[in-house]
Amino acid sequence: MLTHWIWLSxxxxxxxxxxxxxxxxxxxxxxxxxxxxxxxxxxDGLTAQALEALxxxxxxxxxxxxxxxxRKNIRVVCLMDADYPRRLxxxxxxxLVLYCKGTLPAFDALPMIGVVGTRKATAYGLGAARRMxxxxxxxxxxxxxxxxxxxxxQAMEGALTVGGMTVGVLGCGPxxxxxxxxxxxxxxxxxxxxxxxxxPPETEPAKWNFPRRNRIISGLSCGVLVVEAPERSGAxxxxxxxxxxxxxxxxxxxxxxxxACAGSNALLRDGAIMAASGWDVLQEYSxxxxxxxxxxxxxxxTGSSAHQTQExxxxxxxSEKTDKKPIDNPAYGPYSDRKLPCQxxxxxxxxxxxxxxxxxxxxxxxVAETGLTTGRLLAALTMLELKGLLxxxxxxxxxxxxxxxx
Numbered sequence: 001m002l003t004h005w006i007w008l009s010x011x012x013x014x015x016x017x018x019x020x021x022x023x024x025x026x027x028x029x030x031x032x033x034x035x036x037x038x039x040x041x042x043x044d045g046l047t048a049q050a051l052e053a054l055x056x057x058x059x060x061x062x063x064x065x066x067x068x069x070x071r072k073n074i075r076v077v078c079l080m081d082a083d084y085p086r087r088l089x090x091x092x093x094x095x096l097v098l099y100c101k102g103t104l105p106a107f108d109a110l111p112m113i114g115v116v117g118t119r120k121a122t123a124y125g126l127g128a129a130r131r132m133x134x135x136x137x138x139x140x141x142x143x144x145x146x147x148x149x150x151x152x153x154q155a156m157e158g159a160l161t162v163g164g165m166t167v168g169v170l171g172c173g174p175x176x177x178x179x180x181x182x183x184x185x186x187x188x189x190x191x192x193x194x195x196x197x198x199x200p201p202e203t204e205p206a207k208w209n210f211p212r213r214n215r216i217i218s219g220l221s222c223g224v225l226v227v228e229a230p231e232r233s234g235a236x237x238x239x240x241x242x243x244x245x246x247x248x249x250x251x252x253x254x255x256x257x258x259x260a261c262a263g264s265n266a267l268l269r270d271g272a273i274m275a276a277s278g279w280d281v282l283q284e285y286s287x288x289x290x291x292x293x294x295x296x297x298x299x300x301x302t303g304s305s306a307h308q309t310q311e312x313x314x315x316x317x318x319s320e321k322t323d324k325k326p327i328d329n330p331a332y333g334p335y336s337d338r339k340l341p342c343q344x345x346x347x348x349x350x351x352x353x354x355x356x357x358x359x360x361x362x363x364x365x366x367v368a369e370t371g372l373t374t375g376r377l378l379a380a381l382t383m384l385e386l387k388g389l390l391x392x393x394x395x396x397x398x399x400x401x402x403x404x405x406x
Contacts, residue, residue, distance in 0.1 A: 004029035005078045006062035006200070009096040014050045016093035021045060023079070023096075033057065068201040072175050075100040087112075088219040091245050095198035095216065099174040102194030105165060107220060111141045111285045111293055112167070114221035114242070116214075116235040117151025117228045122260050125151060125228030128252050130158035132225060135278025137164025138296035140289070144169065144220050146213060147182050147189070151227045151235070160188050169216045170197040171209035178205045196220075214238040215245075222285050223248035225275060229263040236263045239272070248284060250275040253386060271378030273392060274385045286394050348372060348380045353400065356390065360399035 008019060008029040025043050026032045032040075032054070040046060040054055069076050077084050077098040085107035088094050113136050117129060133143050133155035143159040145152040147168040156166045168189045172178050174197040177186045189195055198216065199209060214237050218224050224242040226249065229235035239249050249272040254261025268274060275281050279295050286293045345353065351370040355361060361369070367377055381398060384390045390400050 001030060002066055002076055002078065003059050003062040004033050005097055006065050006076070007059055008032060009198070010061060010065075010200070011050070012053050014053060016095070018045060018047075018050055019096055020093070029096075065200040068175075069099065072201055073101070074174055074201060075104065077104065085220055087221075088216065091215065091219040093215065094219065097198060099197050099200060100194050101174045102190040102192075104194055105142065105167070109289075109292075110165075111282060111289045112144050112221045113141045113281055114144045114217045114224035114238065114247075115152070115155035116145060116217065116224060116226055116238045117155075117264070118230055118233050118235060118260055119148050119150040119152075120230075120260065121150040121154070121228050122255075122258060124255065125260065126154050129154035129227045130161075132227065132252065132275070132278055132281075133158025134162045134164070135296060136225075136281060137162050137278075139278045139282040140293040141278065141282050142167060142193070144217055146171070146210070146217060147178075147185060149179055149181065153182055153185055155227065156185060156189065160185075160192060164192075166193040167220065168193070168195045169213055169220070170195060170199070170205075171213040172205040173197060173199050173201045173203035175201045176204065210234055211237055215241045218242035218245055218247055221247060222288075223250055223281060225250040225252070225281055226264045226267060226272070227252050228254055228260055229267075230260050231263045231266070233263050236267070239267055248273060250281050252276065268382050269379055271374075271382070274382055280392075283394050284392075284396075346380065346383075348376060349384055352377070352380055352384060353389070356398065356400045360393060360397045362397055366398070 008022070011019065021043055022032050023029070026035060037051070037055075040051060066076070068074070077100055079089060079094060079096050083104055084098070087108060115129065115133060115136070117125060121129070129151040136143055137159035142165045143155055144167045145156050147153060147156065147170065156168065159166050166189050168186070170176070170178065174195050177183050186195065196216065197203075198212070211234065214234060218238050218241045221242070224238055224247055226235050226239050242249050249267060251264050251267045251272040252275055253268060254265055256265060273284075282293050283295070351372065352366060355366050355369045363374070363377060363381070366372075367374055370377070372380070381390065385392070388401065390398055392398050
């Protein structure tokens with residue numbers, strides 16, 4: 001019964017991992033509810049505090065929550081339901097219950113991309129987040145974010161503007177609009193996607209809820225894009241969780257002189273994948289979702305909502321495109337034709353260029369050929385990508401831009 005799922009999910013002094021152990025042992029929350037103390041003590045790792053909490057058989061709080069959900073049109077999705085996202089179920093500490101407002105998408109059939117960043121974003125970061133959100137949607141992806149001010153809200157608005165779907169994951173109840181300034185974004189997300197939370201209705205936001213919320217953002221996603229993050233940022237928690245969950249981590253390079261970008265730039269140094277467009281992110285999953293993902297790299301105007309007008313976003317006029325001087329967007333030639341001489345490359349970068357000169361490789365193949373450690377290889381690949389000398393391809397493959405000859 002739903003009441004038993006809610007009862008177990010609300011168990012005080014019981015970690016998510018312990019709740020999973022209980023479920024693995026008893027298979028159903030109702031069996032846990034009716035289990036005697038001897039049976040409960042057979043569960044490995046059960047603490048005295050958790051055992052005391054399990055003795056409380058009062059279901060009134062769970063029944064109240066269920067009544068609120070019915071009254072407020074909030075759907076309750078349990079861990080073993082067919083509609084529960086399989087990606088999220090497979091993390092080490094999935095929420096036992098999800099509360100949903102809106103239409104629950106077919107998560108596992110869609111390329112879900114988490115987009116996160118600082119609340120105190122620069123103008124560059126805000127613009128990049130909005131552009132990436134719209135491009136991810138144009139390429140067939142679904143933006144998942146936390147609806148916070150700054151990067152989160154801009155990425156979601158960018159996706160909604162071009163007719164995309166968004167998923168907002170909250171650190172409060174699904175019926176609580178936080179921040180209050182996100183009222184319109186909240187309404188649009190409910191209408192064209194869904195709001196999710198592991199916290200029951202009327203739960204107010206609290207600072208310790210947001211790190212828990214972050215594991216859901218990364219757990220739902222195929223990969224997580226960090227747009228802009230200082231050294232101490234919740235976005236870095238999401239990136240760390242994504243790595244632990246086996247998700248890809250993408251980063252937009254930021255100004256090295258701006259502290260707002262220090263954390264995200266550090267992720268690049270440590271081997272995250274550089275992204276400059278929505279296609280840079282979505283192409284990693286084109287083989288997994290061939291009928292969903294399509295290339296889209298043209299600039300678009302995100303000034304009005306496609307959901308409201310059902311009109312395609314206006315593109316820049318041809319005259320605007322031709323105003324650029326040729327030097328603004330030079331066509332890449334072979335590596336040997338570049339203005340950047342080989343002498344400007346480090347020894348490690350030259351090793352990688354030589355390894356890739358005969359064609360594309362996987363990172364593992366380049367490690368085997370060059371003898372570099374994985375960490376040093378990833379850092380050097382990022383620098384070569386920033387220099388415009390290589391690109392990453394689907395299937396974790398990399399190649400030089402041009403013919404790769406020295």
